Amino acid sequence: MDGKDVGSAVSDYWTFSSDNLVSGILPLITAVLAALLLVSLIRYRRLGGRGQGLSVEMGSASRSLRNADRDLRTLFDQSAIAVMLLDPTTKSVLYANETAMMAFGVRTEEQLTAEVMQKPDAWSPSPFSLLDFEETVFKTSRSGLQKFEWYFEPTGRHPVWLDSSLSIISYKSGQALMFTGVNITERKHAEKADHFRHKAMTSMANDNGLHVTLDHLAAMAESRMPGAYCGVMVHDGERARLRWVGGRSLPEPFREAMDDLPVAFGAASSGTAVFIRGRVVSRDVRTDDRWERHRDDAEWAGLRACWSEPVIGSSGELLGTFDVYHKEPWTPGDDDIDALTDPIAITSLAIERHLSKSQLEHMVLSEQMVRRISTDLLTLGPEETDQGITSTCRALGDFYRADRVFLCQFEDASQQVWVSHEWAGEGFGSLCPDIARKYPVIPSSLNKVFEGKPSVIFSAEQEIPPQLEFLKELLTLKGQQSVLLVRVHRGDRMSGILGIQMTSAVNPWTPQRAQTAELMANLFGSALNRNQLLHSLTYQAVHDQLTGLYNRHKIESFMDQEVARCTRYGSTFSVIIFDLDNFKSINDRYGHNEGDAVLSGVSVLVGQGIRESEIAGRWGGEEFLIILPETSLDSAVPVADRLRGSIESHRFSIPEPVTISVGVAAFRPGDTPHEIIQRADAALYSAKESGRNCVKQSF
Structure with missing residues (x-):
């Protein structure tokens, strides 16, 4: 494959x-x-x-x-706490509950934004200004929750204090600033009232002036009643007037216009309240008839209402008024009356304490015055007593703030009285221009007037009794005038009357004042008695007891003075010496009593025959000496001869004429008193050797 x-x-x-x-x-x-x-x-x-x-x-x-x-929001709307939600950027108000809008004086959130949060003028001065608030907002954005107190003055409404906080919260899918404020206005007013109460009590404890204490009490009342302007007037019982002493929130011109207000129905609210001893409320001074005389003053000060509450002491005496003013028509409610209760109570205590202190000071001054006057009066010489008593009358007038002070003295022998010393205040005429004028009076009948008491008081409404008819003629008491009459004693008998006249709507004669006047009357009596005794002793020391002429010791003193005066100024004077012819035989035939009567009769004729500037005295036995200042020898001889003639022609109690032998000599430069008298005595013997009843001069 x-x-x-x-x-x-x-x-x-x-x-x-x-x-x-x-x-x-x-x-x-x-x-x-x-x-x-x-x-x-x-x-x-x-x-x-x-x-x-x-x-x-x-x-x-x-x-x-x-x-x-x-x-x-529902919770905030129902809260008593002021709540606002603010846009952190624009500071516009996203939400505000009713409490917040009421606190700031608006109705809507839009108003709160436009008229408050974005309007600097709507805020109070620093540290409560809009800039201060924005600084707090900045701190909140940076550091979170801020707590602080806030003060706000809504337009047309009372100021509000808030205990506030500022924080950041989520709101509507974003962030908002939440402002909360608890109204602490009442607490602040209470704290302020306590502050002024403490200052008033401290002022009393430190013995500050009454006006300082009453200023604090007026401020205390104002802190309890926002919108009120308070003043305290003190009652001057002697003059029936009201003096503005406490309260400085009202304009000074208005206070000055109300000062010295009379106590009378219709004298504004204050004077009427004291007059009726009750509360007076003038809801609108423009329509109140009681303000007729002071309506323009109130209009100028912008005042429309006044409530005056009388201040009454622990013993029921009227001490003054506590006055509450408003700039709109106004009537006090129960809360206002409660708020004024405490200030009035402390005011009563302060005025009573001041009056007690004044009375104590018056007692001390009275004691000092009496001690000083008694020392002065009882150490004056006879020639200074009249002036000392007049000065004392002036001192009494100043002490009592009197219209006049006068001293009347009785003359037992003639049953007459006269005004011996007097002082009158400015605008008051002399009680008795003719100080020598005397009026009939029976001192014993005056006991019925005084009824056993040391002093009596008469006012314009009272009839002066017939026993003091002379005072009815001299004193014309009118309106609110009165007079205190005090008995003046010398020893155990009444010798005069001390009178002190005053003008006052009420009786100024308190027991203490009357007692001081009675003590002064006793001092006057002692001074007059002492003066009379000194006059008597002095008179006896320098006058001859039988004839009433100067004695030899005093004549020698006058001779020394004349020689010294003539030596210094180169002037001259003459001396007349005379004795009664055959006086021994008059004693032998008619007795010593008739002889003394002749000597007394001759001394009367001598006193009638010389001028006021010439000095006569009894030289010894039946021998007399006369000093003639600024008189030459030629001028003295006629004087001696006239005297010789008047004695010769006079009818004495004995049935035979009385004659005198006279010797006259004049001062020569270098003379001593003894040398002048020797020459005059030689001339006297020459007259006797010439047959008596003649005048011889020495050359």
Whole structure:
């Protein structure tokens, strides 16, 4: 078999074998393919089921997400917490619940975006400005949750404090900024009120001025009542006026206009509240007649309403008013009344404490004044007493803020009274221009007026009793004037009256004030009694007891003064010496009593015969000496002769004439008092040797 046959045989073999193999394997392949197809079909069905399940799950998840958004918004809408969702990029509001819109003073989310979130003027000053808020947003985007407090002032509404947070959340398949805020305004107001209460109590403890304490209390009330402007007025009982002391939130011109408000019905709300001792509410001052006089002042300050609550002390005395003003017509509610209860209570405590301190200071000042005046009055010399009493009257006038202070003295011998000392305040005329004028009075009858008490009070409505008729003529009490009259004693007898006149709508004479005046009256009595005693002792020391003329010791003192004056200024003076002729025989014949009567009669004639500037004295026994300043010898001789003639012509109690012998001498440069008197005495003896009853001069 050749090669072609072999090849053909092999080819035929493989062809036969292939055909047999294909026919053998083909069923197997078909079975495998069918199995694979079945498996694929099964897997396809399974994948189809799973895909359908996933589709259902995705739909369910989407529905759940939508439901969650809806449930979240429903939850936010019902929350008392302010919630806003903001676009992180534009800061526009995606959502805001009702609480948030109320807090920011808007009605819609669009308004919140346009009128607040994108409007810088709508925000409060730093650190609560829009720029500050955007800085917080930036921090949130970078670091996550931020917590902070926020303050906002909605237009036309009270300010709001929020305890806030800012965070990032998923919202509508994206991200949003979530702002939450819890309203802590009430807590902030309470904290602020506590702050001012603490400052007020600290101010009282530190004895700061009353105005400082009342300023804090007014601010305390304002923090509890947003939109209110408060003031505190203090009652001046002596003048029946109200003084603005506390509260500085209202304009100063308005406070000045209301200051010194009278206590009277119709004197705005404050004056009326004190007058009726009750609450006064002026809902609209433009239509309230009580504001007629101050309506323009309130209009200028932009005020429309005023509520005045009287401040009453623990003993029921009126201390002032607590006033609450508003810029719109307004009436207080129960919450407002409750809010003012605590400030009013502390205000009452502060004013009472201030008044107690003032009374204590008044007592100290009164004691100091009495001590000082008593020292002054009881150490004055006789010639200084009148001026000292007048100065004391002025000091009393300043101390009491009185209209006038006067002192009346009684003269027992003549049963008369006169105004001896007086001080009058500005605008008040003299009580008695003619201080020498005297009025009849019976001191003993005044006991019925005083009824055994040291002092009495009369007002313009009271009739001054007949026993004080002279005061009825001098004092004309009008309106709100009153006078306190205090008895002045010298020893155990009434010797005068101290009067203090004041103007006040209420009785200013508290027991303490009356007691101080009574003590001063006692000091006046002691000073006058001392002055009288000093005058008596001084008089006795320098006057002759029988004749009342200066004694020899005092005349010698005058002589020394005249010689010194004439030596210094080159002037002159003259001396007259005389004695009674035959005086010993008068004593021997008519007795010493008649002799003393003659000496007293001669001294009266001497006093009547000389000028005020001339000095007369008893030189010794029946001898008298007269000093004539600025008088030459030629001028002195006629004076001596006139005196001699008047004595000679006078009819004494004895049945015979009395005559005198007179000697006259004048000062010469270089003279001593002794030398002048020696020359005058020599002239006197010359007159006696010349037959008595004549005048001789020394050359």
